[in-house]
Amino acid sequence: MSRCFNHDDSAKTGLSHVAIPWGASGAFDVPAVWLRDNCPCPACRVEATTEKRNLISQVPLGVAPLSVSRPDAETLVVDWGEHQSCYTRSWFDSLASNSFRRPSPKIWSGGHRLTTFEAAQFDSEDGSTTGALELIHTLATQGAALVRGVPSEPGESDRFISRWVPVREVAFGRVHDVFSNPAGYNIAHTSEALPPHNDMASYANPPSGQIIHMLVNESTGGESTLVDGWNIVEQLTEDEREVLASVSVPFRQFDSSIETWARRPLLRFDDWGNPIHFRYSNQLMQTLEPDHPRLGEFYQAYHRLTELLLTPDNQAVFRLDTGDLMLLDNHRVLHGRRAFRPQTGARHLQDVYFELEDLINHGEVLANRT
Ligand SMILES: [Zn+2]
DSSP: OOGGGSOOOHHHHTOOEEEEEEETTEEEEEEHHHHHHTOOSTTTBOTTTOOBOSOGGGSOTTOOOSEEEOSSTTEEEEEOSSOEEEEEHHHHHHHHHTTTSOOOOOOOOTTOOOOEEEGGGGTSTTHHHHHHHHHHHHHHHHSEEEEEOOOOOTTHHHHHHHTTSOBOOBTTBSEEEESSOTTSSSGGGSSSOEEEEOTTTTSSSOOSEEEEEEEEEOSEEOOEEEEEHHHHHHHSOHHHHHHHHHSEEEEEEEOSSOEEEEEEESEEEOTTSOEEEEOOOTTTBOOOOTTOTTHHHHHHHHHHHHHHHHOGGGEEEEOOOTTOEEEEETTTEEEEEOOEEGGGSOEEEEEEEEOHHHHHHHHHHHHHHO
16 A cells, blocks of 8 residues: 555644545554545535545634544545545556655666667557657656667757657757867867766756657767666665755856856655655856855765766666767766767767656557557
8 A cells, every 4th residue: 555654643643533444464553634634525526527525724723523434335424513424446546656656766777778769650540649659658667668670850859859748948049969069068069078966057947858859970980978866866875865955056057148057955855765866966056155064074075976877787788879868867867978989970969858747648648549
């Protein structure tokens, strides 16, 4: 059963509570005010749209049931006096799987080979939906997927994702060209090596989905490096995680006409301690103030984090060829590249961003259609 019901703070708060019979290991208590707040009746919640009608402040904090009964094994009826509520076992079960709407992540390390798809299958009559569902599942569980055989035309990355969800434009534009260009707005536009990073760290809410489409790759070097951020988090100590999730760091990216700046921690966790956001960009990180109260402990954890990112066992290294398109969870997977030699041949890729939550939620729509 769900982790959702493992924490019991009702004793601390002094709230009255109600025993729910359907836990994995027997009954468990929930605060009565939570139960009353989540009454599923049509007066409290619109059935068709799931929108909530009742307001928590209309329920007394110390609300307690007059009686609780079980007309059958799957149903719990609570009489509140002014109101009657009916809860089902299936509703309680649904809370567990609905918490994040994401399958459990499959964490990977350096030996990982990306799950690969063929571009043609997304255009075929019968393969488009099943192919899309497989691609979305791969991205949701592994944080990365590869599509081969995408036409080497500018704007194909935009076309590829726009069939399902909108592109997330940022201040630097909609489709981003990356090739050796001294006038470019960041280090990606040189031929230097790029350590693994998450893009657009200088946004408070960076795009969660990213596409890298290799239009042409004829130069020597420039192998791609991918790191699973969740694999790195697993190797950190509790103390390192805590300081990296607490100290907010400034990031900046700009050119002569565009400014982006945000200050956020490098890691974020959900309420149960699972990682949900990795934000690391060596090139965009700005200086932490010398009087920051946690400067020393931050640097210990940040140093260790960077060592882990650069450890070969944690890096998947491969070459993106002409026509390859890579999809990434930009809040989880870090990408980088080795140095390349621009004099040996052309290298040109395009980036497009989108919101991964849009794509995962679109998977629900597609699944309901099949
Ligand atoms: Zn109600």
